[in-house]
Amino acid sequence: VRVSPLYTAARRGSLQCCELLLDKTLRDRKANVNLLNENNENALFAILRFDISDNVSQVEIQKQRNEAMQIVQLLLDENIRIDCINKDKSTPLKLIKSKFGLSKDKSAYYKHIEELIVKAEKQREYHELMIEEGILPDIGKLFVCGHGGVGKTTLKDALQRDWIQAKITSRFKERCPDPGKDDYTPTAGIDVQSIKLPDGTKFSVWDYAGQAEFYVTHTMFLDASTATFIVVYKIADYRMSEEGIKFMKPSEIYEEQKKKVEYWLRFIRSTNAGRKSEDEDKRPHVILVASRADWAKEFPNEAKQVAQTIHDEVQETFKDDLKILDDVFVINCHNSQCSDMERLRKILKERKAAVLK
Numbered sequence: 001v002r003v004s005p006l007y008t009a010a011r012r013g014s015l016q017c018c019e020l021l022l023d024k025t026l027r028d029r030k031a032n033v034n035l036l037n038e039n040n041e042n043a044l045f046a047i048l049r050f051d052i053s054d055n056v057s058q059v060e061i062q063k064q065r066n067e068a069m070q071i072v073q074l075l076l077d078e079n080i081r082i083d084c085i086n087k088d089k090s091t092p093l094k095l096i097k098s099k100f101g102l103s104k105d106k107s108a109y110y111k112h113i114e115e116l117i118v119k120a121e122k123q124r125e126y127h128e129l130m131i132e133e134g135i136l137p138d139i140g141k142l143f144v145c146g147h148g149g150v151g152k153t154t155l156k157d158a159l160q161r162d163w164i165q166a167k168i169t170s171r172f173k174e175r176c177p178d179p180g181k182d183d184y185t186p187t188a189g190i191d192v193q194s195i196k197l198p199d200g201t202k203f204s205v206w207d208y209a210g211q212a213e214f215y216v217t218h219t220m221f222l223d224a225s226t227a228t229f230i231v232v233y234k235i236a237d238y239r240m241s242e243e244g245i246k247f248m249k250p251s252e253i254y255e256e257q258k259k260k261v262e263y264w265l266r267f268i269r270s271t272n273a274g275r276k277s278e279d280e281d282k283r284p285h286v287i288l289v290a291s292r293a294d295w296a297k298e299f300p301n302e303a304k305q306v307a308q309t310i311h312d313e314v315q316e317t318f319k320d321d322l323k324i325l326d327d328v329f330v331i332n333c334h335n336s337q338c339s340d341m342e343r344l345r346k347i348l349k350e351r352k353a354a355v356l357k
């Protein structure tokens, strides 16, 4: 029977053996991660077929599961084929699904593995897209960053709506949720989409999930000198406490929001390491957008002031690496026809024209 050492090691759940076989210093003597066994299964199937005995202690079970998950991640990092089809016409993901009927505990374990695989799959799709996008130089690139739930996807949608669409969709898209009512479906990974502003100007928008720094590689910002980054943060917020919802004014969350903005600016800067430019125009251009303007409508001056302060402070901190535009935006991301949204569109268009030149 033809079985590769890696398959056997994974089948037995031996993390140490898998690591040895895939050790980078082995170079071309390293195990081939995609070798198949007689049933056309690669090592990803093998680790899914690794059975942990029920007759050992809980601690031991947990330890073995942890190791198994590390093996899965190791194989994924080595670019193992996720779409491998065995003789029964099954794939690793299908095999996992067949395990969901098991005990609660076991299905949680397989769900975890499924998550790892799906995440890797997304990451790979995204890399492919990146390569395709690389040959579309005529479209301005827009990267929308910011923590989860700040309003990136909402903003991206609103930018595209003209007044007719705004009217048609006003009952749901233009309506903004109250504090505590803003639950939503988070963007998974990165959503790359080609959008058109109402006047027809096109952009390819890279809408990140709040957690997307995990997906980002340095190569994606190779042409950051021509890209535009929008960093979104909240100008007002709320906390859930035992007494209910506690509303937070701009001045109360200023420190926290500034930290978040700085986090993304550092992130943008770090992915551009080594691309420092003396020429200010060649630095990554960043637009700061504060969302949830509607929640701060009782303190419009405070909101403007806090946004301006955050802007001025980070502009100073990052002045050698990033070009943070002078414009300050405090926006309700649902309101596609407000004057700040219109001003944002105008800035984006100018930026694109400048890049094309």
Ligand SMILES: Nc1nc2c(ncn2[C@@H]2O[C@H](COP(=O)(O)OP(=O)(O)OP(=O)(O)O)[C@@H](O)[C@H]2O)c(=O)[nH]1
Residues within 6 Å of the ligand: 146, 147, 148, 149, 150, 151, 152, 153, 154, 155, 176, 177, 178, 181, 182, 183, 184, 185, 186, 187, 188, 208, 209, 210, 211, 291, 292, 293, 294, 295, 331, 332, 333, 334
């Ligand atoms: N009131 C109000 N709600 C907003 C605003 N912007 C976004 N929201 C709400 O906030 C929630 C999250 O918005 P999204 O645009 O999906 O957030 P996101 O930044 O894309 O989140 P991730 O994809 O998880 O990173 C949704 O319920 C939106 O309706 C705003 O300006 N005002």
Ligand SMILES: [Mg+2]
Residues within 6 Å of the ligand: 152, 153, 154, 186, 187, 207, 208, 209
């Ligand atoms: Mg989103």
